[in-house]
Amino acid sequence: MNLLWSILVLNIVFRAIGVVSAEVTTNSPTESVSVSQSTAESAEVTTKSPTTESAEVTTKSPTTESAEVTTKSPTTETAQVTTKSPKKEEKKDEMDKLNDKINAELEKIVSKHGSDCSGNSEFSAYLVKIREAIKKDKTHIEEKFDLKSDFEAYDRLRITLEQQIDFRIVAIKSMLPFFDPSSSCYQFYLKQKETLTNSKKLTNEQKQQHLVENSNDCPNTDDNDSDYDYIY
Incomplete structure (x- = not known):
């Protein structure tokens, strides 16, 4: 069990x-x-x-x-x-x-005065400078403006002097008929007229000088006296 x-x-x-x-x-x-x-x-x-x-x-x-x-x-x-x-x-x-603006102004000067400078060396020299300046680039802008200013001053004086010369020539022409062509005063004024006419082609400085020297009246009242010094 x-x-x-x-x-x-x-x-x-x-x-x-x-x-x-x-x-x-x-x-x-x-x-x-x-x-x-x-x-x-x-x-x-x-x-x-x-x-x-x-x-x-x-x-x-x-x-x-x-x-x-x-x-x-x-x-x-x-x-x-x-x-x-x-x-x-x-x-x-x-x-x-x-x-472009200054070039246009310079070109205007050349086109306006191109024919006026004939025989005037100073005037022609300015126009030559202006033509050369027009060809230069924008780096010469100041030079161009100075040239334009110088020319305008020159041209104003030139015009003033030539106007005074013309006035003197007109005055001389009005006096010549009152003198005998053989008289000394007639010759005196005739030389003045010729000198002033030719001076219009000279420089402004020469114009001024000739205008002063040929604006005097005939100093001689004796028509028989022909010994005078004339300014040329």
Whole structure:
């Protein structure tokens, strides 16, 4: 009886041990499955890490940063260049316009007085200088304006002196009929007239000198006296 009881107990113990081992064997695969899940998770990490992060790097680095460089650099800097450049061009245009203006004024002088300078060396020299100045570029604008100013001053004095010479010649012509052609005063005034007429081709300084020297009245009242000094 005791033997049977012992066998029964052992049988129960063996069965219990078999159940435990079965549970262990069944639970083990699940844990291994969870391990495999952890492997999957690690796989997910691997896939996430190189895929998303590297993708972000690739998209951010070449796309956004390089795009910012390309948009900022050529857009702003070149825009500044293009805004400053027209200002320089405007200044350049103003200089060109000013040069064209002074050239037109000088050309007008040449066309107006080209025929008036015949035989007048000083007048001709001014016109030669003006023609040469017209050919020069805009870097000689100041020189051109100075030349125009000098010529206008010269021309005003020239016109004034020639008008005074003409007045004196008219006065002499009006006096000649009152003298006998053989008289000394007639010859005196006749020489004055010739001298003043020829002086119109001289320089302004020579015009002034001749005008002063030939504006005097005949000093001799004796028509028989022919010894007079005349100014030429």
